[in-house]
Amino acid sequence: MRPTKKLGQNFVHDPNTVRRIVASAGLAESDVVLEVGPGLGSLTLALLPACRAVVAVEIDPVLAARLPRTVGERAPGLADRLTVVGADAMRISAEQLRVAGPPPTALVANLPYNVAVPVVLHLLAELPSLAHGLVMVQAEVADRMAAGPGNKVYGVPSVKAAWFAEMRRAGTVPRSVFWPVPNVDSALVAFTRRPAPADVDRGAVFAVVDAAFAQRRKTLRAALAGWAGSPAEAERVLAAAGVPATARGEQLSVADFARIAQAATP
Template identity: 70%
Template sequence: MSLLGPADIRVLADKLGLRPTKKLGQNFVIDGGTVRRIVRVAEPRPDDVVLEVGPGLGSLTLALLPEVARVVAVEIDPVLAEQLPRTVAERAPETADRLTVVHADALKVTVEDLTTPSGPPTILVANLPYNVAVPVVLHLFQEVPGLRGGLVMVQSEVADRLAARPGSKIYGIPSVKASWFADVRRAGPVGRAVFWPVPNVDSGLVALTRREPPPTAATREEVFAVIDAAFAQRRKTLRAALADWAGSAANAERALRAAGIDPGERGERLTVADFARIAEHRSE
């Protein structure tokens, strides 16, 4: 197998007439050491079906294919989606039958779209487009219950927010919603020079390990509605921030007290289990 180096990436891009776009968050990894590190840290198993979002020109795809049963690559760009199987056939023909390319928007795919002869995806390993990283992670963990975890590369600031703990200044909606699905932690930094074009931000790896959501009578949608309301005005106390959600500040206070939470508290100090309890006590 031959990984893609900087010269290979540029030759491929020229061949395709490709000009990376900010709209699609296209920054291609050109460093073989980085993709090998991602695969090593992700710890995929030989029987895993890897879900890769935004494979681009195939740098990470080529490193993943020899290690797993199958890679399901979701690519929104039609030119890249068409080229990826060709690149794999040329550079790693012995693994070509392990690749499934899904030309689609990762925010709209269903588990049916992603299910292969080897089964549905079991692990997410991806260099995610910066502009949609959080919604993509949340959508895929909701849509694909068989995902046991994953390792994603995202903008460093997004990595910090996803992995933030209650009480932190950067703890917010991404942190709480991600924790509904998984234990989340930072798994190392990634420098700018490993990308083409070079982004003007640093990147980071985030590891996710699936866990059961907190036991609650409320639905996920109901819990997420409380989270959205609590952080829409994060400087306000929960009594004030949840007034619209509950119908009034008095109703919000009743729900908070019933959930065992101080109405004068702020959302940034609550766990996802706390928000689940609040959702259970919303007045009819």
């Protein structure tokens, strides 16, 4: 097989790196780990001894078919802990994974860089059982996912990730541990799920977030005018939410955005 750029395939081949990832993931023996894009199986082999089971979601049919054989050859005593699901992680449902066994409690993965944020957000939304995890992504994406209000890279991914979990940067990964070697730097992001803001619809909050950052240089009164219907209505909603109309989206926490969405609800 040959790695394809279309699927974002850059495989980790260094044993020390996969051991470090597993150690940093803080897994318990009872955890059921969801691994997205297992590729050649290097991380899979490191995960199997550290948890109850691994559910590997692989979109590439050649790799999906080969992974059980790889584990059978290299870790035969742990082969019964592995379930491979041939699917697109961007679209996989809780029902599809329910067939594979107990609901996943942790996400540990070397994610395809071109879809890393959408995959994480989709899985956190689709699988409430995911309590924690550690993902490897492009370094710039890691910065955005873990950024807080006021940070220059704080934006839509930061706020939407914060809706589901507390995100933090958990280290860097050198380019040399991948095949093929990528032309970007990599980093680890750890997360721990937390309760979402109460009494407000996630879709409504995310609509406010999208509007606020679509014109991030503008004040919220101007940036939310289209979303609210007019600048005056945006100002009214912001006042009801206790958010200054002159603030900008990059200054607000996910709780602030939730209050805005709530104030706009009839």
